Amino acid sequence: MVLARKDPVRIKDLAEHFGVSPSTVSRALSPKGRSLISADLAARIRAKAEEMGYVGDVYATGLRTGRTRTVGVIIPDIQNPIFPPIVRGIQNRMDEAGLVTLIAYSDNRIDLARREVERLLGRRVDGLIYASAFLEDPVIDFCREQGVSLVLLNRSVRGARGLYHEVLNDEAEGIRQTVAHLASLGHRRIVHFNGPVDVLQGLERREALRRYVREYGLEAEECECTAFSREEGARCARQFLSARPSATAIVAGNDLIAIGAVQVFKEAGLRVPDQVSVVGFNGMPFSEMFDPPLTTVAIPHVQLGARAAEILLGEMQGESEGPLTVKLEPVLVARRSSGPAPGGAVDDPPRATETSLKPSIPSS
Amino acid sequence: MVLARKDPVRIKDLAEHFGVSPSTVSRALSPKGRSLISADLAARIRAKAEEMGYVGDVYATGLRTGRTRTVGVIIPDIQNPIFPPIVRGIQNRMDEAGLVTLIAYSDNRIDLARREVERLLGRRVDGLIYASAFLEDPVIDFCREQGVSLVLLNRSVRGARGLYHEVLNDEAEGIRQTVAHLASLGHRRIVHFNGPVDVLQGLERREALRRYVREYGLEAEECECTAFSREEGARCARQFLSARPSATAIVAGNDLIAIGAVQVFKEAGLRVPDQVSVVGFNGMPFSEMFDPPLTTVAIPHVQLGARAAEILLGEMQGESEGPLTVKLEPVLVARRSSGPAPGGAVDDPPRATETSLKPSIPSS
Numbered sequence A, B: 001m002v003l004a005r006k007d008p009v010r011i012k013d014l015a016e017h018f019g020v021s022p023s024t025v026s027r028a029l030s031p032k033g034r035s036l037i038s039a040d041l042a043a044r045i046r047a048k049a050e051e052m053g054y055v056g057d058v059y060a061t062g063l064r065t066g067r068t069r070t071v072g073v074i075i076p077d078i079q080n081p082i083f084p085p086i087v088r089g090i091q092n093r094m095d096e097a098g099l100v101t102l103i104a105y106s107d108n109r110i111d112l113a114r115r116e117v118e119r120l121l122g123r124r125v126d127g128l129i130y131a132s133a134f135l136e137d138p139v140i141d142f143c144r145e146q147g148v149s150l151v152l153l154n155r156s157v158r159g160a161r162g163l164y165h166e167v168l169n170d171e172a173e174g175i176r177q178t179v180a181h182l183a184s185l186g187h188r189r190i191v192h193f194n195g196p197v198d199v200l201q202g203l204e205r206r207e208a209l210r211r212y213v214r215e216y217g218l219e220a221e222e223c224e225c226t227a228f229s230r231e232e233g234a235r236c237a238r239q240f241l242s243a244r245p246s247a248t249a250i251v252a253g254n255d256l257i258a259i260g261a262v263q264v265f266k267e268a269g270l271r272v273p274d275q276v277s278v279v280g281f282n283g284m285p286f287s288e289m290f291d292p293p294l295t296t297v298a299i300p301h302v303q304l305g306a307r308a309a310e311i312l313l314g315e316m317q318g319e320s321e322g323p324l325t326v327k328l329e330p331v332l333v334a335r336r337s338s339g340p341a342p343g344g345a346v347d348d349p350p351r352a353t354e355t356s357l358k359p360s361i362p363s364s
Helices: A011-018 A022-029 A039-052 A058-065 A083-096 A110-122 A138-146 A171-184 A200-215 A230-243 A255-267 A301-316 B011-018 B022-029 B039-051 B058-065 B083-096 B110-122 B138-146 B171-184 B200-215 B230-243 B255-268 B301-316
Strands: A070-075 A100-105 A127-130 A149-154 A165-169 A189-194 A219-224 A249-252 A277-279 A296-298 A325-328 A331-333 B070-075 B100-105 B127-130 B149-154 B165-169 B189-194 B219-224 B249-252 B277-279 B296-298 B325-328 B331-333
Touching: A011 A022, A011 A039, A022 A039, A070 A083, A070 A110, A083 A100, A083 A301, A083 B083, A083 B100, A100 A110, A100 B083, A100 B100, A110 A127, A110 A138, A127 A138, A127 A301, A138 A149, A149 A301, A165 A171, A165 A301, A171 A200, A171 A249, A171 A277, A171 A296, A171 A331, A189 A200, A189 A230, A189 A255, A200 A219, A219 A230, A230 A249, A230 A255, A249 A255, A255 A277, A301 A325, B011 B022, B011 B039, B022 B039, B070 B083, B070 B110, B083 B100, B083 B301, B100 B110, B110 B127, B110 B138, B127 B138, B127 B301, B138 B149, B149 B301, B165 B171, B165 B301, B171 B200, B171 B249, B171 B277, B171 B296, B171 B331, B189 B200, B189 B230, B189 B255, B200 B219, B219 B230, B230 B249, B230 B255, B249 B255, B255 B277, B301 B325
Parallel strands: A070 A100, A070 A127, A127 A149, A149 A165, A165 A325, A189 A219, A189 A249, A249 A277, B070 B100, B070 B127, B127 B149, B149 B165, B165 B325, B189 B219, B189 B249, B249 B277
Antiparallel strands: A296 A331, B296 B331
């Protein structure tokens, strides 16, 4: 079916219909301008506008005001489970403010991020929210050169602090809660399957882990994942199995790394948490349904998005006092993937024997 | 930090710089027009445009062509796990075609869907992709009155077939595979925790189930969920437990209903699949990580989105021959939440005894 697109009803059409000026129609249709004309005329114009299918025209408004009431959001991928709630948080706030949100994807590639920023600027967005995937990110400098209002979201970038608005999760606090949780369960030796350290989140979580492991009197080894992915979690888990370390707990860089590790441990017959505890990071949806339900650090994703939108709106209205760095506090959610260290108690630090890490027949 | 937004570099600026006409600059920057001017001049203009940060201007193009190269997509909620891959499929195809995609949410409310359609039309989108949530949906008539190109996605609407383009999952085929799978495992009596029948998907799955249950010689009862939600799956599961039917398998209206049911069964000590098999529908991400890994009908979500985008692009270019109804075929993925009917084989149809449905102590 090829329907010819009807010409949109314009303010001019309504003005002709009523024999009034276009500015009178504008006033009738605007909540603020309505009181400037007679209530009866305003009501009749609004009723007719609805009847004729007048739906406003942001382009005409944009030409008058120089603003498009559009913002752009660049994230790595909407299929990464942490981003749908972040995006929803942004859009809820932007919708309230009457702005439209354009979502674009970098697929964790700097060249694509740059291309998407250019496309969004070509659409004359009034501002940008950018979840960079990189520790060093020239796209941010490009945004600055273009003079667009910018808020960095979820992931920070080296050198950005104090220059750009940032809305972040408190990574160190999440790791602190993780280490405290494992220490309280009697674990003394842990392995950090840390995320890539060319992403500031990966770096910050690793630094926090090293610090809190010392503070809580534990010992830690590290296996560096080159991506926040199940595949990399699986690779570190296989390495863990072949090295047979005496560690009794894994701190995973994020939930996907944890999932990949748990899968390998299950296939090898290593019982989680009886033989090894696993803690994730992100609080991804449905992680309570996993086998075993995943202990993880829940990040307030919807609020992260909403705060970033709030700050961008303030910046676009010139209300901002200076670059803000907002850190929201995550909460560790203890589930069944973490449990007491094998054979031990807090006051009697255990060492898991090598045999406890050997593959064995699953109990069920 | 309040940065004054830099004035965007315009074609006019480039024309003045080179002392040529704006149309010459346009040609240099357009892949098609480039051959109309000297290769050397075109190269110099393009290099300068990049140096000056020229990023194009879709608004100016839109004013010339009457097209905004923007499409709108209305879905219930990006946090529903089936929509991120659908959205990504749409955006991948639209990006290739150089169009920008606006995403809006109905939250399963007709009034919000209508408001979002109005907002998108106010943005002068060139076309709409609409995942309606309702069997009867006046928003579709509204789109028709507005004369906008429209493709219905994922969920159909009563009366729409033959009037609008539709890209759908083959619901009946998914249910056929589910019933065949359970029959092959020796199940004879099943309960359908069916989705809401005021959504065409819910209705079609129920009709297909009734049909294939007959064809495969099984018997079925039904518990109707008022939403495709975990809560409703849990409610039907509690009802199942208190009624203690002799059924040995649950066909859930979707994965969320299945998850809610499995959770209640686990808490009650009813073993899945030893005592009751559960099959979901949708193939939601990470369902292989659940406890037990969920048998489910995997819908090709990315392809659904891509096909809808493809058809909308054709429609917008007037290439369409008539309303298309495209059905993509899903595939049942058998995992551990479904297993042989308790105590039986295909040739010896078993009846689960009442005691087999009594809550018992979990085995692990």
